[in-house]
Amino acid sequence: MQLDVAVDLLTKAKTSLTNYRIGFTSAQVSAKDMCEKMNVEAVLKEKRLRSTKRHFAYGAADEPIADAMKRLEIIFFNVVVDTTIQSLTDRFKTLSEVRDQFGVLVNFQKLDDQSLNNQCDKLCKTLTSGNESDIDGKELAMEVKHLPSLPSDEMTALELLTFIHKKHFEELYPNLWVALRIACTLPVTVASAERSFSKLKLIKTYLRSSMGQERLSGLAIISINHEVGKDVLYEDIIDDFASKKARKQRF
Template sequence: MSSTICNELIELMTEKVLNDIIAAVKTTKYFAISVDSTPDISHTDQLTFIVRFVDSSGKPVERFIKFIPFSGHDGETMMNVVLDTLLEHDLFIMDCRGQSYDNASNMSGKYNGLQAHIKQIPPLAEYVPCSAHSLNLVVSCAAECCVAAVSFFLLLQALFNFFSASTHRWSILKSTIHGDVIKSLLTTRWSAQHDATHALKDSFAEIRSALIQIAEDEDQTATTRSEAASLASKLEDFELTLLCVLWDCILEQLNAMNKTLQKTEIEMATYVNLYAGLVEFVISLCNDEAFEMFEEKAKLLVKDYSYRADHQRSRKRKRNFEEPDNEIVLLPRQKCKTATYFVILDSLITELVKRKKIYQNPNDKFGFLFKITTMPDAELREAALKLQQYLSADVQDTFVEEIVNFSGYMNQIKAPPEKCASSAALKPLRNAGISETFPNVDIVYHLYLTLPATNCEGERSFSVLKRVKDQLRSTMSQEKLCNQALLTIESDLTRNIDFQSIIDDFANMKSIKKFI
């Protein structure tokens, strides 16, 4: 089969998949958008365009539309690109009810960001920053809050750089340790930081032993032996060992939460509860008992339990004869606790609370839906009235009475409180065929599920971009890139294509016979 015929078949398949996506969006009416950009192998900025909607069964779905080459990065330029893309696919911007981007200023800016420009057109296009990206920023701020934290992560990367720079050193490391080898750090994915920290903690003694072996090897160069000895001495620092244990505990919880935040079907209330639970977890570490627990774990990794300052002479500051000598001198252990341990935890708590408030605002509008069976009628009516006034363009005045009626229905079928959650209530509502009885309730649950809280689907599309347009195919056309990316990303729709109709369309397109 020639490349021309192959490309024409791919175009027909792409058109079919894209038409199915657009038809599904139009059927559900309301949708949300998510965009992000990255440079490809040919140094062209590619803007990925994702739409989120709720399918007929009540399940939130996110679909890739296309990659868009663009050069401007300001909010107004990106708004024009978004509007042109929606117009190209016959989607009405006034039906947009949500938008989610990363925390870059050109995206999330309050006045000139993309979200601000979009919200001027449909005011109900609620903006929710990507929760996974926000969590990365939380950890990034905590990792830069003090010198000790910065030094720890610099040491992690220095260890990887040292061993990976030579195959001989890497073989020594692999023959010494029994668990995972040390990993490199990535600024875009804090799961990589967890992997690196966990690998160091699990093989702490073995890594130090490998460094000592290299430092004592006379066949190595003087530079290599000096660097190995320097890294080995740093691994004997009790304060650094304590940080290794602390960060392993914190990053383990953050990594588990980060994986959950990347799921498409997770709802807004779950995001808020996860952030609140993480705040409580970090607060539980802010006491002397937790600090002593980490100290005991660190003592299992090193032989010398003394802090670095115990071996250093304390410096005395010169004072004037009139200045009173009442300076408080902290012991090394107390200084580590107050200047490092509590500073890291305070930074985590501050950032988590700040990020949680961002998701609390949209969640408060719909939060009562999760407890309609337990709320008094007066409170339920008041909350429903506020939401109806906010969604007056989509929800009728009868919503207040409908939600009270729906609450009675849920109590009648003895539904547990968790069944009143949006997805758990919308699916039975539609499966039971009673959406016509509660049309406004159906719309409210629908709108809540349409709200995105992550743009991870866009990040996943970048992985496909790097595989499709690699170094050997750097000159491929934009149309071919979009076609192949769409068929790959939406592989579940590609597999369900009626290939017989594709073959018939292709045959009719190539047929030389003319039927009258």
């Protein structure tokens, strides 16, 4: 998934959960409808509250809630939704910061000249390692300003990259071409890396302990992209391999 698309989906999910936070009544109606479909009685059991004698203190605990529905809303519903919203904010905070650094690649049409130059310089510093940089910030700003008319005002990084590739504009906009390729290859999650390690245990068994690194990498790629591997014609590969390895025989 693309980085900018993932952040937009997460933002919409957070907004939806925030609106759902104050919609306990609608959630209650949905739960009753589900109970009717499942032939379950939609009634909360009233729990008998114990009354204990307490001495007055400023740090005393709150009085228990007698209403079962109100207790469900405060103790369970609000806690679950608040925890989910906070988890989204904490886990994907860095992802949003990275999206903001590459945001100039998709929001350049909404920026003025000064903001465009500042964000291009910021992206140039982000893509700098030591004294070498992948792009030039000033040239990137000039390339973005002189882009031809685009098919849509709101395009994702991948759509803009595809447009430049189809029009063969790689040499005309080299800095934009490099920046877009980097933005489109940024990982959204670490699921791919975790999947690689999980596949590695299935490939490199004790019977293959002497396997080389090149063969191990090749088998891992075939195992991860098994859907693509099913469409490969192995007979052609075998014939090609045999033709290169065949020894000439003199008659």
